[in-house]
Amino acid sequence: MKTTIVLALLHVTLGTQALFAVLEVNTNDLSGNWSYSPDPEDLGLEKMQFARTLRLPGTTDEAGYGEPGPETLDRLGVLTRRHEYLGVVWYRREIQIPEHWAGKVVELFLERVLWQSDIWIDGRKIGEAQDSLCTPHLHRMGELAPGRHQLIIRIDNRMIHPIGNKNHAYGEQTQTRWNGIVGRIQLRALHQGHIERLRLFPSDELEAVVEIHVSPAAHGDQVRVSIIDSHNNAVVAHASRTIASPSQKIKIACPHAVHWSEFSPRTYIAKVELLKEDEVIDLRQCRFGFRQVERAGNRLFVNKIPIFLRGNVDCVHFLKTGYPSPNLNDWLEIFKKYKAYNLNHVRFHSWCPPEAAFEAADAMGIYIQAEGPIWIDHWMAQPNPRPEMDTEGHPQGLGRNDRTIDSFARAEFQRILAAYGNHPSFILFCFGNELGTSNFQVTGEWIARLKEDDPRRLYAASTARTITPSCDYNATHAIPGIGGCRQHLQFGTDWDYENIYSKASVPIIAHEVGQWPIYPQWSILDKFAGGVLRNTRLEKMAREAAANGVYADQTAF
Numbered sequence: 001m002k003t004t005i006v007l008a009l010l011h012v013t014l015g016t017q018a019l020f021a022v023l024e025v026n027t028n029d030l031s032g033n034w035s036y037s038p039d040p041e042d043l044g045l046e047k048m049q050f051a052r053t054l055r056l057p058g059t060t061d062e063a064g065y066g067e068p069g070p071e072t073l074d075r076l077g078v079l080t081r082r083h084e085y086l087g088v089v090w091y092r093r094e095i096q097i098p099e100h101w102a103g104k105v106v107e108l109f110l111e112r113v114l115w116q117s118d119i120w121i122d123g124r125k126i127g128e129a130q131d132s133l134c135t136p137h138l139h140r141m142g143e144l145a146p147g148r149h150q151l152i153i154r155i156d157n158r159m160i161h162p163i164g165n166k167n168h169a170y171g172e173q174t175q176t177r178w179n180g181i182v183g184r185i186q187l188r189a190l191h192q193g194h195i196e197r198l199r200l201f202p203s204d205e206l207e208a209v210v211e212i213h214v215s216p217a218a219h220g221d222q223v224r225v226s227i228i229d230s231h232n233n234a235v236v237a238h239a240s241r242t243i244a245s246p247s248q249k250i251k252i253a254c255p256h257a258v259h260w261s262e263f264s265p266r267t268y269i270a271k272v273e274l275l276k277e278d279e280v281i282d283l284r285q286c287r288f289g290f291r292q293v294e295r296a297g298n299r300l301f302v303n304k305i306p307i308f309l310r311g312n313v314d315c316v317h318f319l320k321t322g323y324p325s326p327n328l329n330d331w332l333e334i335f336k337k338y339k340a341y342n343l344n345h346v347r348f349h350s351w352c353p354p355e356a357a358f359e360a361a362d363a364m365g366i367y368i369q370a371e372g373p374i375w376i377d378h379w380m381a382q383p384n385p386r387p388e389m390d391t392e393g394h395p396q397g398l399g400r401n402d403r404t405i406d407s408f409a410r411a412e413f414q415r416i417l418a419a420y421g422n423h424p425s426f427i428l429f430c431f432g433n434e435l436g437t438s439n440f441q442v443t444g445e446w447i448a449r450l451k452e453d454d455p456r457r458l459y460a461a462s463t464a465r466t467i468t469p470s471c472d473y474n475a476t477h478a479i480p481g482i483g484g485c486r487q488h489l490q491f492g493t494d495w496d497y498e499n500i501y502s503k504a505s506v507p508i509i510a511h512e513v514g515q516w517p518i519y520p521q522w523s524i525l526d527k528f529a530g531g532v533l534r535n536t537r538l539e540k541m542a543r544e545a546a547a548n549g550v551y552a553d554q555t556a557f
Contacts, residue, residue, distance in 0.1 A: 026104070026189040030095065030151075031057055038065065039088040045120065045152065048090050057111075059180030060085050061322055061532040071536050077388075078172045080534040081322065089179045091153045095187060099146045104189040108139040108151070111183025111326055112354055115160045115170060120152040131160050133169045133373045134352035134412060135419040136183075155179055161408040164380050164391035167432065168315045169351035169373030175316035175323055176533070183326030183354055191281040193218035195274055200288040200422045201456065204303070206257045208288070210270055212248045218282075219243055222275040225250055229257075230267045230287065243274075259303045260289025260424040262344045265365035267424065287362060289424030293457055295472055300458075300507040302367075302427070309367060309509055311345025312338065314353070320531035324353055331360035338366060347475060347511065350375045350433040352416050361425035368425045369475065369509070372413055374398065374405075374432030377465070398435055399442030410446065417454050427457050428509075430475060435462035444468030458507075467506055475509040486513045522551065 034056050037048035054063035066085035097106065110117060116131045119139045130137035157179040165171045192215065199211040210225050220243060227237040237252045258266040267289050274282040294301050301307065316324050325331065331353075338346070345367045348357075352370040361368050376395045379386040396402040398409055413431065420426055429450075431443060443461040447470040451459055458472035467474050477486040482504060485497040501508050522542045528535055545551040 026101070028095070028098075028187040030093065030185040030187060031055075032093075034091045034093045036060075036063075036092070037090045038085065039090060040085075042088050045090060045123075045154070050090070050092050054180075056091065056180065056185055057182050057326070059178040059182070059321070059323065059532070060089060061176070061178055062180070069534075079174065079176070079319070080536045081176055082532055082534060084176075085179055086158055086177060087179075088154060088156045088158075091155065091181070093151055095149050095151045097144045097146045097149060097187075101144070101189040102146050103143060104191055105194070106141045106144045107188050107190065108137075108141060108153075109184060109186040109188055110137040110139075110153075110181050111185070112323070113137050113155060113181055114157045114178055114323075116156045117181075118154045120150075120154070122150050123152075131408070132412060132415050134370075135415040153181070155181070159392060161404045162393035162395050162402070163374055163405055163408070164376060164393060164395050166380065166389060166391045167350035167373050167375040168348075173315065174319070175351070178322050178532075180323075182323050190215075191217075191274075191276075193221055193274065193276060194282045195272060195284045197418065198270065198272055198284055198286050198422070199454075200270055200286060202288060202290040202292070204292050205253075206255055206259075206290055207251055207253045208268075208270070208290070210250045210252060210272065212243075212250070212272060214243055214246060214248065214274065216246065218274060219245075221281075222278075223248060223250070224273040224275060225252060226271040226273075227252055227254055227257075228269040228271055230269055236268070254290070257290050260291040260362075260365075261302050261305070262307070262365035262367065265289070265363060265424075267362050286422045287359070288422045289362065291424040291427075293427040295458060295507050298501070298504045298507050300473065307344075307367070309345040310343050311347060311367070311509075312343060313347045313349050313511065315349045316351060319528060319533050322532045324351075324357075326354045326356050328356040328359055331357045332364070335360050335364045335366050339364060345369070345509075347371075347509070352420070355420065358420050358423040358425055362423050366425055367427050368423075369428035369430060370416060370420065370426060371430045371463075372409060372416065372432045374409055374435060376405075376432070376438065377434045377436040380437070397437030397439065398431065399439030399446075400437075413446070413450065417450070421454055421456060428460070428473065428475075429457055430460040430463055433463050434465055436465040438462065438466075440466045440468050444470040447471065463511060467504075471506055473507040473509065474504070475511045477510070477512040479504050479508060485510055 033053050035050040035053050037050045060066055061081060061083045064083055066083035069081035069084040108119060115133060116129050117137045118129045119126050121141060126141050127139055157177050168175060194215050196215055197213040201209040212223055222240060223243055224240045226235050229236050237254045239250050239252050241250055258264055260266055267287050269285050269287050271285045273280045292303055299306055318324055347369040348371055350371050351373055376397050379389045380391040395405055440461055447459045447461055460471045460473055461468045464476040464478060466480055478484040479500060483500045485500050525538055
């Protein structure tokens with residue numbers, strides 16, 4: 001019965017999403033065949049031949065370009081790329097600007113890039129480089145004359161900012177350092193007056209403040225807001241205003257709305273229309289939920305109800321492609337498995353997933369902890385105290401003005417909150433994993449500013465290592481100044497960690513509570529067939545097992 005209800009809700013919710021997608025008429029999908037030219041010596045556009053083709057979205061790994069990666073038998077937790085390439089690649093294709101886009105602002109939307117993107121139109125460089133690891137790259141092109149144009153995108157997957165290569169947003173362990181474009185690739189046309197950004201701030205009283213940011217040319221236009229129940233498409237509230245400032249706030253009461261939680265993942269859509277002289281010139285919508293997350297002492301509450309997080313750590317486990325899926329159905333399947341194991345939570349370890357993960361979590365009632373793409377601890381700040389964790393550049397930590405790390409990290413945190421902050425599933429945000437060499441006085445101040453601007457979730461300066469006065473929670477295996485809470489080896493089941501957890505000042509989310517050796521199933525190797533990665537360590541172990549006559553000795557997981 002429970003499974004049937006959940007699936008029915010998903011069907012209705014996703015149907016609503018498709019209904020509104022057809023209203024976005026000013027977009028042009030650029031997925032398909034592109035020509036490309038690798039530039040390992042960084043010679044520049046004028047030297048490129050564009051003699052190769054591949055399909056985007058995708059990567060050069062999937063296209064079969066690059067040399068076989070090193071046999072990683074001596075690097076723990078690292079897979080081997082079948083086609084490894086690190087450097088610049090230029091991508092080219094022809095685009096068509098329709099007549100009705102004349103006079104409009106054209107932008108290029110790239111859902112996920114590793115790491116830096118620049119663009120050229122008809123041989124002319126446009127705008128500044130984009131360098132987000134966790135959010136879409138948006139390139140504003142200005143007005144383009146109707147007709148054909150040549151679009152060239154330069155992608156550089158080398159280390160743009162010296163954050164090291166052990167985090168899971170930019171590292172070799174599971175995601176790899178691929179080159180390409182993943183997810184949606186779109187041209188979008190905007191009126192000079194348009195909506196730049198929406199933020200939804202729901203309250204316990206079932207009211208929502210809709211914060212609408214517009215371009216300067218929209219001053220004096222009308223904005224119309226409708227709140228729609230995703231469950232049945234019913235309009236539950238609406239309002240309209242005249243745009244009087246670049247940031248307009250509209251409070252809307254929805255007295256019959258249902259709170260969002262793991263027990264009732266009910267979502268609503270804020271449909272915002274911008275009108276000039278009664279003509280709709282821009283339309284944006286975002287899904288949100290009436291959800292409040294807070295803590296009292298070391299207890300965690302959602303909608304005033306205490307919750308117990310039971311979850312999994314996700315380190316970008318997409319072994320066929322080497323990059324996280326941007327597809328909603330993939331994440332729905334993943335979270336269905338979570339629900340089957342009675343899990344309600346996922347921690348994205350030192351990375352932030354694409355939009356589809358948040359959408360699926362919203363629909364299924366999964367609580368998300370997203371993290372900045374940073375992992376800088378004491379063994380990374382100096383050469384080789386732990387050789388397997390030695391990282392490129394030996395970054396010094398956050399809050400220490402270490403080259404470009406601070407500016408990139410703070411910009412990335414803001415981008416993550418702007419891109420995904422409306423999702424009710426996004427209840428926890430952490431700057432990164434085990435940031436032991438950071439200046440926590442400084443990063444604690446960063447948290448205070450973020451909370452003042454966006455109080456919709458709880459924040460932490462680091463997993464483990466510290467709890468600053470501004471931290472709302474901690475994800476850890478050892479509580480600073482109190483003790484460890486993992487890998488307790490004792491017979492029986494009549495024990496717990498309460499003598500440690502009860503002393504914590506904030507809610508504690510256990511991490512690394514079980515890392516136990518198992519005998520591998522060699523059939524796992526079959527799952528790598530047809531993908532871009534090899535598990536050379538497991539291959540070696542299988543050969544050793546066969547040589548020692550124990551290859552068939554397996555136990556089921």
